[in-house]
Amino acid sequence: MKRFDLVIIGSGPAGFSAAVRGVDFGMNVCMIESGNLGGAGIMNGALTSKTMYELSLDYSIAARVDRGYRAGGLTVDYKKVRNTVIQAAKEKQYQMRSQIETFARSKHLKGGITLVQGMASFVDPHTVKVVGAADETLIQGDNFLIATGSKPREYPGIPVDGERIIDSNGILSLKQFPDRILIIGSGIIGCEFATIFSNFKQTEVHLLDRANRVLPYEDDDVSDYVAENLTKNGVTIHHTAQLRTLVKHPSHLEVILDYDDGHSKVLEVDVALISIGRDSNLYSIKPENAGLEPSDKGTLIINDNCQVLIDGKPSHIYAAGDVTGHSQLYSVAELQGRKAVERMAGKTGYPLDYSHMSTLMFFKPEVAAVGANEKMLRKQGVAYKAAYYSNKLINRAIAMRSTTGFIKILVSNDETQRILGMRASGPQASAYIVSVAHLINQGNSLGEVLKIFYPHPSVAEGIQECLRSIGKRSIYKPEAFPEDIYIREWKPE
Numbered sequence: 001m002k003r004f005d006l007v008i009i010g011s012g013p014a015g016f017s018a019a020v021r022g023v024d025f026g027m028n029v030c031m032i033e034s035g036n037l038g039g040a041g042i043m044n045g046a047l048t049s050k051t052m053y054e055l056s057l058d059y060s061i062a063a064r065v066d067r068g069y070r071a072g073g074l075t076v077d078y079k080k081v082r083n084t085v086i087q088a089a090k091e092k093q094y095q096m097r098s099q100i101e102t103f104a105r106s107k108h109l110k111g112g113i114t115l116v117q118g119m120a121s122f123v124d125p126h127t128v129k130v131v132g133a134a135d136e137t138l139i140q141g142d143n144f145l146i147a148t149g150s151k152p153r154e155y156p157g158i159p160v161d162g163e164r165i166i167d168s169n170g171i172l173s174l175k176q177f178p179d180r181i182l183i184i185g186s187g188i189i190g191c192e193f194a195t196i197f198s199n200f201k202q203t204e205v206h207l208l209d210r211a212n213r214v215l216p217y218e219d220d221d222v223s224d225y226v227a228e229n230l231t232k233n234g235v236t237i238h239h240t241a242q243l244r245t246l247v248k249h250p251s252h253l254e255v256i257l258d259y260d261d262g263h264s265k266v267l268e269v270d271v272a273l274i275s276i277g278r279d280s281n282l283y284s285i286k287p288e289n290a291g292l293e294p295s296d297k298g299t300l301i302i303n304d305n306c307q308v309l310i311d312g313k314p315s316h317i318y319a320a321g322d323v324t325g326h327s328q329l330y331s332v333a334e335l336q337g338r339k340a341v342e343r344m345a346g347k348t349g350y351p352l353d354y355s356h357m358s359t360l361m362f363f364k365p366e367v368a369a370v371g372a373n374e375k376m377l378r379k380q381g382v383a384y385k386a387a388y389y390s391n392k393l394i395n396r397a398i399a400m401r402s403t404t405g406f407i408k409i410l411v412s413n414d415e416t417q418r419i420l421g422m423r424a425s426g427p428q429a430s431a432y433i434v435s436v437a438h439l440i441n442q443g444n445s446l447g448e449v450l451k452i453f454y455p456h457p458s459v460a461e462g463i464q465e466c467l468r469s470i471g472k473r474s475i476y477k478p479e480a481f482p483e484d485i486y487i488r489e490w491k492p493e
């Protein structure tokens with residue numbers, strides 16, 4: 001039986017970042033993976049979907065005819081797109097492998113990483129059994145990190161067949177662009193795939209939205225904006241529609257949708273993509289054998305140090321990433337994985353603060369979010385001012401001929417005028433959102449931020465103008481551009 005300082009189950013962003021941090025502290029780390037190295041951070045997840053998104057966006061830009069250029073004979077082949085996407089995933093996996101191999105054999109460093117391929121399950125609180133392709137091994141550890149992530153949620157009564165009824169794991173098994181696709185679920189991942197398929201213009205895209213708004217947790221103006229852009233891109237959104245049946249015929253799928261207003265619609269599509277959320281991936285590890293008690297949602301509840309409590313006490317078993325029930329984001333998984341190992345090494349460090357966590361949404365154009373939105377602040381009874389500034393007034397966006405987009409910033413409606421949140425859309429929104437995350441993290445007020453020089457021409461200048469407009473000192477005025485600049489105030493009754 002082999003014994004390690006740290007045994008990690010799962011090699012996604014949580015597991016991998018933890019393994020590398022373990023080496024930083026001189027630990028002997030064993031990382032066990034039953035599927036793809038990198039988990040949903042790489043294959044069938046964040047990296048592959050983003051590669052496909054970037055390719056689809058480039059294609060849609062190349063197909064434009066309103067900018068003075070016209071690409072002749074533009075065609076696209078799904079198999080080649082798929083190969084490019086897989087190549088991107090492999091590129092990252094080889095980087096990860098190179099690092100693992102370096103630390104597996106380095107004689108100059110204390111500690112190292114051993115990658116074991118197989119399915120791990122607890123035998124007792126200090127031992128896991130790993131069932132590999134050819135053998136079974138028992139591995140012991142002083143500390144454990146459970147980083148088993150999540151898996152696509154199943155739609156009751158509609159089993160995935162991997163060919164015509166798929167989930168996000170099945171995108172790369174499609175052999176060609178479907179002529180017609182129904183995307184069931186209008187959360188971030190559903191809207192991303194609707195954007196991707198509509199960008200390539202090879203597929204009739206239907207998006208099923210059970211509510212009356214896509215992204216229902218976002219402010220209504222943001223949800224409506226996203227829905228409008230999807231529709232402009234050719235997506236048919238079926239709002240307030242429930243899926244009654246989906247029947248497989250030899251040549252197509254027949255779908256019946258029931259709308260809240262009482263009417264129904266029969267639709268014919270070729271592929272259905274189920275995208276109704278992700279459930280934590282926990283039970284394969286037999287948590288009961290380690291004395292772990294999952295929550296009702298099948299997640300592992302962790303304390304601020306990412307430790308799982310056993311009998312109410314912090315234990316030697318830690319958890320990080322999607323399995324913890326926190327926001328299912330790459331960055332959260334990575335930071336939690338690091339935090340867990342820092343704690344194991346006796347470092348206290350700074351507590352994880354989820355209030356300035358950024359979320360990126362890869363639509364056309366992209367949308368980025370950080371901190372509070374109006375709905376959250378109203379629920380909490382926090383008075384705020386919301387300033388909206390359209391990209392139509394930003395020189396860089398004008399130069400890019402891409403003025404669809406906006407910056408919306410929320411500040412506290414008191415003398416401190418602290419920055420509480422931002423929603424932004426348009427080119428590069430995913431790049432500059434983090435600058436506002438810093439402002440929120442540091443508790444910056446409007447006055448302090450306005451001391452900074454924003455470089456010109458940059459899309460980020462919109463942040464400055466948006467904040468200036470709150471103090472009535474923007475260069476362009478709401479009076480002249482009432483649809484493009486406005487301030488909204490809210491106070492609890």
Ligand SMILES: Cc1cc2nc3c(=O)[nH]c(=O)nc-3n(C[C@H](O)[C@H](O)[C@H](O)COP(=O)(O)OP(=O)(O)OC[C@H]3O[C@@H](n4cnc5c(N)ncnc54)[C@H](O)[C@@H]3O)c2cc1C
Nearest residue numbers: 010012013014034035039040041120149321322328329330
């Ligand atoms: C289509 C898609 C797009 C996404 N896009 C983004 C994005 O743009 N930005 C973003 O921040 N996030 C995105 N995410 C979410 C992000 O990928 C996840 O939040 C992140 O991967 C979670 O990391 P993790 O380490 O917790 O788990 P995972 O990445 O899920 O990794 C868990 C690993 O554990 C392994 N495992 C499970 N059980 C066992 C076992 N018993 N034994 C051994 N190994 C086991 C699994 O095989 C898997 O490899 C996306 C996800 C999907 C599906």
